[in-house]
Amino acid sequence: MKNVMATLSLALVIAAWALPAEGRSGGRRTRGLGTVAASHPLEPLTAGEHDAAFALVQTHFAAIDGLPDEPLLFPFIALSEPPKSFVRSWSGGAFPRAATVHVLHAPSNRTWIATVDLRAGSVSRLELAPAGSQPAVTAEEYVVADELVRGYAPWAAAMRMRGVEPDDVYVDVWAPGDQELPASVIASLPYGSNTRLLRALSFLRGASVDAYDPEHPQNPYVRPIEGVVVTIDMNQRRVVHMANTVVRPVSRDSGNATTRRTGLKPMTIVQPNGGGFEVTGRLVRWQNWQFYVVLHPREGLVLYDVRYDDNGRLRPIAYRMSLSEIYVPYGVPDENWSWRTAFDVGEYNLGMYAQTLEPYRDVPEHTHFFNATFGADTTGTFEATNTIGMYERDNGILWTRTDPSNAERDTRGRRELVVTWNAWIGNYIYGFDWIFGQDGGIEVKVVLTGTTLNRGAGDEEEVSAPVVGVDDAGVRVAAPAHQHFFNFRLDLDVDGVENVVAETDVRHIPTPGHKHVFGPHETELTNEGFRDAEPLLARHWEVRNTTAENALGGHTAFAIEAHSVAVPLSASDYEPLQRAAFARHPFWVTRFREDERYAAGDFPNQGPAGVGLDAFIRPAESLSTETGTDLVVWPTIGITHVPRPEDFPVMPTETISFRLVPHGFFDRNPALDAQELPQRRGRVRAVR
Numbered sequence: 001m002k003n004v005m006a007t008l009s010l011a012l013v014i015a016a017w018a019l020p021a022e023g024r025s026g027g028r029r030t031r032g033l034g035t036v037a038a039s040h041p042l043e044p045l046t047a048g049e050h051d052a053a054f055a056l057v058q059t060h061f062a063a064i065d066g067l068p069d070e071p072l073l074f075p076f077i078a079l080s081e082p083p084k085s086f087v088r089s090w091s092g093g094a095f096p097r098a099a100t101v102h103v104l105h106a107p108s109n110r111t112w113i114a115t116v117d118l119r120a121g122s123v124s125r126l127e128l129a130p131a132g133s134q135p136a137v138t139a140e141e142y143v144v145a146d147e148l149v150r151g152y153a154p155w156a157a158a159m160r161m162r163g164v165e166p167d168d169v170y171v172d173v174w175a176p177g178d179q180e181l182p183a184s185v186i187a188s189l190p191y192g193s194n195t196r197l198l199r200a201l202s203f204l205r206g207a208s209v210d211a212y213d214p215e216h217p218q219n220p221y222v223r224p225i226e227g228v229v230v231t232i233d234m235n236q237r238r239v240v241h242m243a244n245t246v247v248r249p250v251s252r253d254s255g256n257a258t259t260r261r262t263g264l265k266p267m268t269i270v271q272p273n274g275g276g277f278e279v280t281g282r283l284v285r286w287q288n289w290q291f292y293v294v295l296h297p298r299e300g301l302v303l304y305d306v307r308y309d310d311n312g313r314l315r316p317i318a319y320r321m322s323l324s325e326i327y328v329p330y331g332v333p334d335e336n337w338s339w340r341t342a343f344d345v346g347e348y349n350l351g352m353y354a355q356t357l358e359p360y361r362d363v364p365e366h367t368h369f370f371n372a373t374f375g376a377d378t379t380g381t382f383e384a385t386n387t388i389g390m391y392e393r394d395n396g397i398l399w400t401r402t403d404p405s406n407a408e409r410d411t412r413g414r415r416e417l418v419v420t421w422n423a424w425i426g427n428y429i430y431g432f433d434w435i436f437g438q439d440g441g442i443e444v445k446v447v448l449t450g451t452t453l454n455r456g457a458g459d460e461e462e463v464s465a466p467v468v469g470v471d472d473a474g475v476r477v478a479a480p481a482h483q484h485f486f487n488f489r490l491d492l493d494v495d496g497v498e499n500v501v502a503e504t505d506v507r508h509i510p511t512p513g514h515k516h517v518f519g520p521h522e523t524e525l526t527n528e529g530f531r532d533a534e535p536l537l538a539r540h541w542e543v544r545n546t547t548a549e550n551a552l553g554g555h556t557a558f559a560i561e562a563h564s565v566a567v568p569l570s571a572s573d574y575e576p577l578q579r580a581a582f583a584r585h586p587f588w589v590t591r592f593r594e595d596e597r598y599a600a601g602d603f604p605n606q607g608p609a610g611v612g613l614d615a616f617i618r619p620a621e622s623l624s625t626e627t628g629t630d631l632v633v634w635p636t637i638g639i640t641h642v643p644r645p646e647d648f649p650v651m652p653t654e655t656i657s658f659r660l661v662p663h664g665f666f667d668r669n670p671a672l673d674a675q676e677l678p679q680r681r682g683r684v685r686a687v688r
Contacts, residue, residue: 021253041095041302043282044294047373052097053077060114060123061103066523068105075135076102076349077375078297080115083594084319087305098124102135109133109191109235111603128253132194133603136298136349137175138377141234143200145173149200149230152239159202160248170205170220172394172426173198175347175605177339178575181231185241189233197240197606199339200230204250219255219451221427222469222477222649226456229336248449248456253471255451255649269364276392277417279368284390286417288670289436290314291417295372295387298598299323300351301421301432310441310666316493317558317665322533323432324489324634325599325612326350327580329570330453331464332480337565340453341576344425346604353423355386362431363389363420390419398671399436412440412674427451431653440662440670445485449653452479452643468648479643483566485583486656487599487613487636491592494665495548495556498628501525501589502544502557505537528620529583530613533565541587542663546628551667559663562586564656571605578609588634590616591623599634 028331037046045053052072080098081087097119103112111133115125129135147401149155149171156166179186192240202225206218213666227246233238282293292304299322304317326344330337344350359365370388373381393416394533401410415438422431431447445552457467457476460506465478492499500525511517523533544557565586570577582588590596590613598604601611614633623629639656646652662670 002063037314040292041090042089042294044373045079045099049099049118050077050373050375050381052118053101054375056116056121056123057101057103057114060126066109072602072677073104073106073140073377074101074299074375074379075136075138075377094518104135106196108318109194109196129498129603132606134196134605135603136347136605140377142173144237145198145200145232148173148232148237148239154242155228155230155301158244159225160383162225163246164204164225164250167203169225170203172201172203174201176231177341178217180335180339181241189240196234198232198234202228211299216524219649221454222253222255222449223547224252224454224456224477224516225250226544227336233688245336246458248458249467249475250456251471251475251650252473252475253469253477271366275368279389286436288437289417293370293388295351295354295370295421296322297351297374298345298349300423301388301408301419301434302493303434315495318490318492320491322489324487325582325604327485327583328578329483329571331569332455333464337480340593343580343600345605346598346600348425350423350425353425354384355424356386356525357389357532362422364391364393367391370647388419388421390418398674399669412671412676422447425451438671438674440666442660443657444488445655445657446637447655448639451650452647454479466643468643468645471611477648479647483569483640485566485580485636487634489583489597489599489632491632492543492558494543494558494566495545497630498546499543499617499631499633500546500623500625500628501633503531503539504542505534505539524625525623526625527622528590528617529562531587533562533586535563537564541633543633547628550664554664556665557663558665559661560587560633560635560658561661562635562637562658564637564639564658566640569640579604581614582612582634582636583638587622588613590632591621592630592632
């Protein structure tokens with residue numbers, strides 16, 4: 001669901017890198033591997049390593065009979081992470097350095113997964129992806145799809161039928177979802193139902209709107225052109241189908257405010273001695289926390305080797321934590337909408353849509369930034385600047401108490417460390433905050449904003465698509481009800497890998513003579529699988545170590561509290577939901593396996609059902625409650641959004657979250673020693 005203008009901007013960057021060195025400014029590309037500059041096994045690939053990997057793959061393909069050497073696209077390239085066992089035992093010295101590269105040859109509809117040994121300078125492994133596997137949509141394909149749609153005469157006629165000039169149309173290109181094409185069209189495709197497809201929607205661009213204001217960004221998503229969906233065969237690069245159903249008026253709403261509010265006074269946050277964190281390369285240390293920060297091209301922010309310094313003992317909590325997949329179904333009973341079920345992580349490589357964060361807008365002025373280097377799908381690299389922001393903030397009270405004998409208070413302000421990034425993916429913006437607390441907890445927040453995916457409204461109100469806006473001519477815009485599901489992969493190692501998962505409910509306990517008794521009821525999970533939420537019983541899950549104990553005799557643990565839960569509201573046999581099995585349940589647990597990374601499988605674009613988490617637990621292997629198991633938990637949080645007028649033309653942020661909370665990991669409140677505020681204003685006595 002990628003905006004074409006964003007793609008064109010990306011294409012310009014890629015084109016710039018394709019020039020010879022003397023034709024570029026702002027730096028020089030390095031051909032070949034050169035020296036591996038990484039100081040840690042999990043540091044992301046450098047620009048030179050990207051270039052070396054591309055060159056080695058191209059040479060390998062050109063040298064072997066039966067492998068095409070052109071035209072090749074590279075939808076994905078990233079560090080091939082060393083085995084977890086190696087990284088956990090590594091204490092300095094040499095380490096492997098490899099890249100994983102997806103290689104797409106569209107004319108033959110084939111995708112290869114290449115592993116490039118960067119130290120040896122060779123392709124160490126090359127395997128053909130399963131038949132029908134489609135890698136993420138590439139920037140080059142967005143540009144081509146836009147050109148194909150604009151050159152398709154029936155589409156231009158459909159635009160004019162709706163009173164819109166084709167040159168004024170903004171084309172939005174999507175992964176195709178579940179096809180639902182006529183059988184005759186599928187029969188005409190070179191690879192049948194496995195053909196690589198894209199779909200295109202149409203919106204009215206800002207330049208043709210009466211209220212166009214060049215000083216402010218335009219929002220074509222508030223001006224949907226309803227009833228037209230173009231399907232493109234990306235193997236043969238031709239339009240193969242166009243739905244042209246309802247004709248509805250097109251809004252001319254500018255999408256901007258007509259007036260500007262005033263009255264805000266400047267607010268400045270100053271840290272005269274700098275931030276309270278220490279950054280060494282990708283390693284962050286703050287208030288007893290230690291972790292590595294990386295922006296992955298698919299998953300976005302990845303936190304590695306998360307540890308807590310407990311009185312000089314650096315205790316492991318998690319090996320790797322990241323977003324795994326997103327699933328967004330819409331609820332409109334219309335064939336032009338039933339396929340719109342975005343898998344934003346795997347279909348588009350969400351991390352590559354990370355926005356440059358701006359002080360005073362996305363983040364405070366005292367933010368520390370990290371950059372990312374990404375590989376382009378036509379080879380070459382580009383630098384994504386300021387894509388991760390990190391800053392401290394005050395957030396109310398950490399803890400407080402009052403002496404009952406004299407009413408004097410002892411209190412500490414809550415200082416938090418926020419690690420954040422956000423991604424622009426078509427009409428929507430997703431923000432992700434990983435918030436570290438002085439109390440030993442981590443909160444993971446998803447921020448949703450941008451523009452709802454709108455449709456032109458008909459004469460009658462639709463329950464599943466309420467009207468949210470109307471322009472000066474009375475043309476109405478509706479916003480379909482939809483859901484967002486976010487699955488996270490948490491490779492927790494609480495005090496080591498010998499872990500077990502327990503589900504805890506708080507229940508009434510029948511007790512003779514007492515009607516008020518309640519307490520926790522615990523069940524240890526003995527097999528891989530999933531569990532459902534029960535918020536009325538305060539259900540949560542604990543990952544605990546089977547051998548490490550706290551001073552009270554309990555086993556050390558972290559709890560996962562996920563209260564932002566949504567339940568899929570489509571029919572259980574809805575095809576996209578079969579591919580998004582992770583959305584059915586808010587909590588999954590599996591044994592750790594190196595190759596199980598993504599909740600909807602490695603290739604969710606046009607992917608089959610039954611992969612990802614659904615396959616990881618079949619058959620369900622046992623989880624030892626005696627010796628513990630190296631395991632991974634997969635929480636899914638969600639939101640059901642029935643849009644309202646206040647969500648138009650740009651929706652205020654919605655926030656959902658889950659928390660990782662120490663539960664017996666410490667012997668007592670780990671924030672008891674928190675520093676008092678530097679500018680303490682004296683004690684306050686209660687007034688009676």
